[in-house]
Amino acid sequence: MFEVNVSDEVATALAEGRAVVAMESTIFSHLGLPSPANEEALARCETVVRAAGAVPAVTAVFDGVAQVGIGDGSRERVCGPAKKMAERDIPVAIAQRWEYGATTVSAALVLAERAGINVFATGGIGGVHRGAELTGDVSADLDAIARRAVVTVSAGAKAFLDLARTLEYLETAGAPVLGWQTDDFPAFYTQSSGLNVPHRVDSAEVVAAAYRNRTRADQGMLLAVPIPAADSLDADRLNAALSAALAECEQQGIRGAAITPFVLERIAAATDGDSLPANLALAEHNAEIAAKVAVAIAQSN
Numbered sequence: 520m521f522e523v524n525v526s527d528e529v530a531t532a533l534a535e536g537r538a539v540v541a542m543e544s545t546i547f548s549h550l551g552l553p554s555p556a557n558e559e560a561l562a563r564c565e566t567v568v569r570a571a572g573a574v575p576a577v578t579a580v581f582d583g584v585a586q587v588g589i590g591d592g593s594r595e596r597v598c599g600p601a602k603k604m605a606e607r608d609i610p611v612a613i614a615q616r617w618e619y620g621a622t623t624v625s626a627a628l629v630l631a632e633r634a635g636i637n638v639f640a641t642g643g644i645g646g647v648h649r650g651a652e653l654t655g656d657v658s659a660d661l662d663a664i665a666r667r668a669v670v671t672v673s674a675g676a677k678a679f680l681d682l683a684r685t686l687e688y689l690e691t692a693g694a695p696v697l698g699w700q701t702d703d704f705p706a707f708y709t710q711s712s713g714l715n716v717p718h719r720v721d722s723a724e725v726v727a728a729a730y731r732n733r734t735r736a737d738q739g740m741l742l743a744v745p746i747p748a749a750d751s752l753d754a755d756r757l758n759a760a761l762s763a764a765l766a767e768c769e770q771q772g773i774r775g776a777a778i779t780p781f782v783l784e785r786i787a788a789a790t791d792g793d794s795l796p797a798n799l800a801l802a803e804h805n806a807e808i809a810a811k812v813a814v815a816i817a818q819s820n
């Protein structure tokens with residue numbers, strides 16, 4: 520099994536039973552957000568986690584070493600060019616000494632669980648892609664959410680996925696899906712996908728209690744947090760941009776792991792950059808709720 524290097528700050532917090540929030544690095548790298556929005560996203564997420572009384576722990580592979588928690592010296596690196604690294608890529612990233620493997624949700628969950636962190640904040644999760652009945656494209660994020668003993672906090676998943684099937688998949692995998700102060704499954708840039716969440720929760724304490732009462736030592740759960748209303752985008756405009764981006768994927772033969780970064784970039788372009796402030800706002804909000812949940816779990820231990 521691979522080794523993981525936990526930063527001093529994170530290791531100390533964990534040893535003292537204090538709240539820690541793991542974060543993925545793809546969102547902060549060139550793959551997730553353009554500069555300087557990515558640097559702003561990292562700063563805002565870290566600040567809000569600390570303000571809520573938790574310690575942020577960015578996950579990544581640097582020079583072939585899996586890291587949980589990064590020092591100030593690595594912040595610039597986190598926001599630079601990276602290779603996308605899902606759970607299955609971790610062994611290769613270490614073996615080949617990748618300079619910078621940026622964690623997706625699945626990879627971040629593996630590192631978080633390994634370090635003993637029980638809450639993870641991201642922007643949006645991957646899911647079942649439209650047309651998955653033909654392509655088989657189901658993000659590894661879903662199995663990781665279900666099987667890593669971590670609460671994943673996200674603004675739902677992007678509408679370019681098949682959200683109904685994504686929820687079905689999580690049901691089959693046995694992962695609780697909780698809606699943060701909402702009955703609706705959010706759709707990243709918008710507060711509702713039109714689909715219901717199985718369970719609404721209204722406090723961090725309830726999430727902590729559900730986590731404590733998990734049915735398997737390795738059961739994870741998804742906490743879906745809607746983007747704040749003031750930051751949400753217009754659904755019709757988004758859907759038009761999404762359809763165009765997906766058609767372009769098809770024409771250009773873009774497949775597999777390349778689809779998500781391609782579609783994200785096209786949406787940003789099509790919304791004249793309006794998607795960027797929305798992305799930052801929801802990532803920050805998720806980090807804040809994740810920190811509250813981490814504090815509630817730490818207090819109940």
Ligand code: PSU
Nearest residue numbers: 545551623624643644645658659776779
């Ligand atoms: N969805 C977003 N933004 C992202 C991603 C997903 O709105 O940056 C990234 C996350 O790192 C997620 C990954 O874990 O894409 C999923 O990729 P795939 O669909 O190839 O599994």
Ligand code: MN
Nearest residue numbers: 656658775776
């Ligand atoms: Mn995929």
